Amino acid sequence: xxxxxxxxxxxxxxxxxxxxxxxxxxxxxxxxxxxxxxxxxxxxxxxxxxxxxxxxxxxxxxxxxxxxxxxxxxxxxxxxxxxxxxxxxxxxxxxxxxxxxxxxxxxxxxxxxxxxxxxxxxxxxxxxxxxxxxxxxxxxxxxxxxxxxxxxxxxxxxxxxxxxxxxxxxxxxxxxxxxxxxxxxxxxxxxxxxxxxxxxxxxxxxxxxxxxxxxxxxxxxxxxxxxxxxxxxxxxxxxxxxxxxxxxxxxxxxxxxxxxxxxxxxxxxxxxxxxxxxxxxxxxxxxxxxxxxxxxxxxxxxxxxxxxxxxxxxxxxxxxxxxxxxxxxxxxxxxxxxxxxxxxxxxxxxxxxxxxxxxx
Amino acid sequence: xxxxxxxxxxxxxxxxxxxxxxxxxxxxxxxxxxxxxxxxxxxxxxxxxxxxxxxxxxxxxxxxxxxxxxxxxxxxxxxxxxxxxxxxxxxxxxxxxxxxxxxxxxxxxxxxxxxxxxxxxxxxxxxxxxxxxxxxxxxxxxxxxxxxxxxxxxxxxxxxxxxxxxxxxxxxxxxxxxxxxxxxxxxxxxxxxxxxxxxxxxxxxxxxxxxxxxxxxxxxxxxxxxxxxxxxxxxxxxxxxxxxxxxxxxxxxxxxxxxxxxxxxxxxxxxxxxxxxxxxxxxxxxxxxxxxxxxxxxxxxxxxxxxxxxxxxxxxxxxxxxxxxxxxxxxxxxxxxxxxxxxxxxxxxxxxxxxxxxxx
Numbered sequence: 001x002x003x004x005x006x007x008x009x010x011x012x013x014x015x016x017x018x019x020x021x022x023x024x025x026x027x028x029x030x031x032x033x034x035x036x037x038x039x040x041x042x043x044x045x046x047x048x049x050x051x052x053x054x055x056x057x058x059x060x061x062x063x064x065x066x067x068x069x070x071x072x073x074x075x076x077x078x079x080x081x082x083x084x085x086x087x088x089x090x091x092x093x094x095x096x097x098x099x100x101x102x103x104x105x106x107x108x109x110x111x112x113x114x115x116x117x118x119x120x121x122x123x124x125x126x127x128x129x130x131x132x133x134x135x136x137x138x139x140x141x142x143x144x145x146x147x148x149x150x151x152x153x154x155x156x157x158x159x160x161x162x163x164x165x166x167x168x169x170x171x172x173x174x175x176x177x178x179x180x181x182x183x184x185x186x187x188x189x190x191x192x193x194x195x196x197x198x199x200x201x202x203x204x205x206x207x208x209x210x211x212x213x214x215x216x217x218x219x220x221x222x223x224x225x226x227x228x229x230x231x232x233x234x235x236x237x238x239x240x241x242x243x244x245x246x247x248x249x250x251x252x253x254x255x256x257x258x259x260x261x262x263x264x265x266x267x268x269x270x271x272x273x274x275x276x277x278x279x280x281x282x283x284x285x286x287x288x289x290x291x292x293x294x295x296x297x298x299x300x301x302x303x304x305x306x307x308x309x310x311x312x313x314x315x316x317x318x319x320x321x322x323x324x325x326x327x328x329x330x331x332x333x334x335x336x337x338x339x340x341x342x343x344x345x346x347x348x349x350x351x352x353x354x355x356x357x358x359x360x
Numbered sequence: 361x362x363x364x365x366x367x368x369x370x371x372x373x374x375x376x377x378x379x380x381x382x383x384x385x386x387x388x389x390x391x392x393x394x395x396x397x398x399x400x401x402x403x404x405x406x407x408x409x410x411x412x413x414x415x416x417x418x419x420x421x422x423x424x425x426x427x428x429x430x431x432x433x434x435x436x437x438x439x440x441x442x443x444x445x446x447x448x449x450x451x452x453x454x455x456x457x458x459x460x461x462x463x464x465x466x467x468x469x470x471x472x473x474x475x476x477x478x479x480x481x482x483x484x485x486x487x488x489x490x491x492x493x494x495x496x497x498x499x500x501x502x503x504x505x506x507x508x509x510x511x512x513x514x515x516x517x518x519x520x521x522x523x524x525x526x527x528x529x530x531x532x533x534x535x536x537x538x539x540x541x542x543x544x545x546x547x548x549x550x551x552x553x554x555x556x557x558x559x560x561x562x563x564x565x566x567x568x569x570x571x572x573x574x575x576x577x578x579x580x581x582x583x584x585x586x587x588x589x590x591x592x593x594x595x596x597x598x599x600x601x602x603x604x605x606x607x608x609x610x611x612x613x614x615x616x617x618x619x620x621x622x623x624x625x626x627x628x629x630x631x632x633x634x635x636x637x638x639x640x641x642x643x644x645x646x647x648x649x650x651x652x653x654x655x656x657x658x659x660x661x662x663x664x665x666x667x668x669x670x671x672x673x674x675x676x677x678x679x680x681x682x683x684x685x686x687x688x689x690x691x692x693x694x695x696x697x698x699x700x701x702x703x704x705x706x707x708x709x710x711x712x713x714x715x716x717x718x719x720x
Contacts, residue, residue: 018475025475026669028398028442031391032486033494033673038388040497071501074679081667082388115378115385126392131495134393135488137400141431307441309386313393319434 030081037078039127042120046076050085050109051117057106076107083112121164122310122351129158130317140320151321159194159220162263165351166198170262170294173346173356174198177292178205180344180358185209185257189285191244192216192264196224196237202260203233212252213239245277247284256285258292265295269324271334278338291340291359298325299353310351328355335359390441397438399487402480406436410445410469411477417466436467443472481524482670482711489518490677500680511681519554519580522623525711526558530622530654533706533716534558537652538565540704540718545569545617549645551604552576552624556584556597562620563593572612573599605637607644616645618652625655629684631694638698651700651719658685659713670711688715695719 041047044065050056062072079085085107116123126134133140133151140151166174186209190199193213203211211233215221221239228237244261245268247253259281268274281291299311318325326334335342340359348354401407404425410416422432439445445467476483486494493500493511500511526534546569550559553573563571571593575581581599588597604621605628607613619641628634641651659671678685686694695702700719708714 021472021475022669023666024443024472025479026667027387028391028394028472028476029479029483029486029669030667030672031388032395032483033676034388035392036494036497037676040501043498044501066503067501068503068506068679068682070679070682071497074676075497075501078672078676081672083384112381112384112388115381116388119385119389123389123392126389128495128498131491134396135491135495137396137431137435138403138488141400141404141427141435143426143428146428306383307386307390309382309389312390312438312441316393316397316434316438319428319430322428322430 027082030078033078034082034084035123036127036131037075038084038116038120038123040075041079041084042124043128044072046072046079047117047120050107050113055088055106055108056085059105080107080110083110084116085113086110118168119309119350121161121168122313125158125161125165125310126313126317129154129161130313133317133320134313137320146322155217156219156223159217159223163195163197166262169348169350169354170356173348174260174262174292174294176346177344177356177358178202181258181290183257183289185289187212187256188258188260189214189253189256191259191261191281192267193224193239194220194263196221196228196239198260198262199224199237200228200231200233203236204231210236211238212256213237214242214244214247215239216241216243244281245273247280249284249286253285255287257287257289259285259288259290260292260294262292262294263296265293265331266318266323266325269326271326271330274326274334275338278334278340282339289360292356293359294356295331295354296325296351297328297331297353297355308350308352311353314351328353331355331357387442390438393438394442394444395483396487396491397435398444398476398480398483400435401439401444402484403488404432406439407477407480410467410473415448415466415468416445419465440467440470443470444476445473446470478528479669479710481521481528482673485518485521485525485670486673486677489514489521490673493677493680494673497680506682515577516579516583519577519583523555523557526622529708529710529714530716533708534620534622534652534654536706537704537716537718538562541618541650543617543649545649547572547616548618548620549574549613549616551619551621551641552627553584553599554580554623556581556588556599558620558622559584559597560588560591560593563596564591570596571598572616573597574602574604574607575599576601576603604641605633607640609644609646613645615647617647617649619645619648619650620652620654622652622654623656625653625691626678626683626685629686631686631690634686634694635698638694638700642699649720652716653719654716655691655714656685656711657688657691657713657715668710668712671713674711688713691715691717 044067046056046061049061058073058076059069061067062069076085080087088106088108130153133153136151139145188199188202188209189212191214193199193215196213199211199213203209213224218241221241224239228234268277296314298315315325332342343358343360346356404427406416406421409421418433418436419429422429436445440447448466448468490513493513496511499505548559548562548569549572551574553559553575556573559571559573563569573584578601581601584599588594628637656674658675675685692702703718703720706716
């Protein structure tokens with residue numbers, strides 16, 4: 001190859017690399033817009049309708065749900081930009097329907113739809129529940145600002161997201177652990193109950209059982225109370241405002257045989273606090289025979305190659321909040337000291353690092 | 361191929377497709393976290409230090425800037441997850457420095473760094489200035505909520521982002537248009553002046569000229585006044601709170617020879633309002649000889665294949681706000697009616713659809 005030809009090829013390589021870099025950074029930007037749009041599309045019903053019907057006409061959907069049409073179309077354009085949906089081609093779509101002249105009205109699930117639907121609540125957690133925290137990142141990082149209530153999140157949105165994360169990801173491992181219980185229980189307490197959906201499910205399967213939910217977020221408890229009443233278990237289910245990291249013995253705790261605690265175990269940490277809190281739980285619930293503890297541990301993947309969905313947001317978010325996320329090994333090391341025996345661990349594929357511990 | 365082998369291959373294909381889909385959706389999620397982190401990294405100085413020094417030690421940077429160390433490391437992990445930075449390998453880095461045992465302290469610019477640096481203000485516009493709007497998407501979309509001030513953005517952050525967008529992208533086309541002016545001017549008005557940096561630049565190049573900035577955001581004007589004083593042009597530069605869409609003749613407008621207006625021209629729309637506003641500007645500034653109007657037009661790309669950086673966020677954001685973004689052709693069609701002559705159009709590569717019109 002001549003030097004000139006070699007130079008031309010190098011220039012072509014450089015231009016190709018620059019184009020690729022521009023496309024990669026545009027994709028980061030567009031993904032941020034799309035992530036907000038995924039959370040919104042779930043909340044307004046677009047994702048469920050697409051899953052159920054396989055297609056969606058944006059203007060018609062907007063009209064039927066009393067939504068602003070340009071906003072609805074723009075949200076769907078954002079989903080299309082990352083392959084969550086795809087526009088139908090012009091003309092007849094093979095089902096007797098026709099798209100309009102520019103083919104922009106009707107969408108179908110795209111190549112990324114199924115996985116997006118499966119993980120929608122993780123996007124909701126990030127972009128709806130935790131967005132204010134991430135937006136305030138440069139303020140929250142400054143040591144001078146990290147006093148008092150130095151960040152805000154949307155407790156109701158977090159609660160909604162966590163209910164779906166629970167149902168989508170933790171449920172199978174939770175019920176496997178529940179089905180393995182070798183005793184009957186008449187009273188169950190859910191620590192950090194959020195919107196109360198886990199308790200409602202337990203009480204439906206166990207018609208003689210009563211439940212008590214404890215949470216630190218009054219907004220979540222309000223939602224939990226109305227949902228429980230709606231689900232027809234309101235008479236067997238009560239809720240209490242409280243900090244589960246510092247529970248002391250009470251009359252209504254005396255006969256509790258089963259404790260559950262999902263997606264908040266990391267709030268017990270750092271280590272010495274966790275040991276203390278778990279010991280306090282032993283004392284507060286003297287007859288508890290089993291404690292099902294499900295949460296997401298720190299992964300070692302941060303910043304090294306491709307990361308699975310959720311872990312990065314979970315770990316960045318908790319670093320900003322000043323919350324320590326223990327690894328699986330750190331979790332396991334704490335139980336002997338805290339007076340609990342780890343009987344079994346169920347692992348989840350998603351979110352990465354998630355587990356359900358059966359403690360006795 | 362046997363049917364069994366074919367079946368095995370199909371399963372492998374399906375599993376491969378599922379893995380790819382999971383990786384794609386994880387990348388959307390991680391990009392959202394990274395987009396917030398890009399905006400934050402710019403604001404706290406990480407991007408500038410990486411560009412200037414070529415490497416950055418996260419704990420050392422955190423300490424020097426009084427930032428929380430886990431938050432700083434987490435933000436940098438998010439940048440690494442999308443290739444904006446890359447961790448140095450363990451051991452000697454070739455420059456006499458060494459990384460610590462897990463190689464997680466020190467980062468260098470990654471493959472996506474240069475383009476991210478170039479477009480950092482677009483991320484800041486999205487993730488810091490407009491985040492509250494995008495987070496509220498499901499609320500803002502509902503027709504019942506679209507009355508009064510139905511959305512919020514961070515005016516100061518928008519102003520900061522727009523100053524950098526202006527400097528990074530509009531500046532070359534702006535100065536090309538300025539240098540082509542065939543008359544001297546002693547008084548220039550910047551419509552929608554934001555933080556006032558354009559006026560400061562003009563006055564520095566034209567030491568005999570006075571300037572007046574008009575903006576609707578009081579917070580931006582406060583910033584503009586202090587910046588102008590700092591830049592030593594405070595005595596030739598004044599600022600006025602006002603809505604440039606509805607300006608009426610004033611004594612201080614009478615001798616203005618040059619009008620500039622950047623990144624807010626779309627606020628003149630819809631069409632009939634734009635014609636009226638541009639006519640009012642003719643009347644309010646009777647001696648204006650040239651009007652340099654720079655903005656970003658609607659692209660036709662939304663939802664069709666790969667989109668360049670910014671357009672999607674810009675178009676979704678304005679749809680949510682109920683603001684119409686005209687196309688280039690729509691812009692061009694309005695000038696004859698509004699009493700302005702389009703002399704020349706300068707096009708920008710980034711943001712896509714951006715232009716500077718020379719109007720006379």
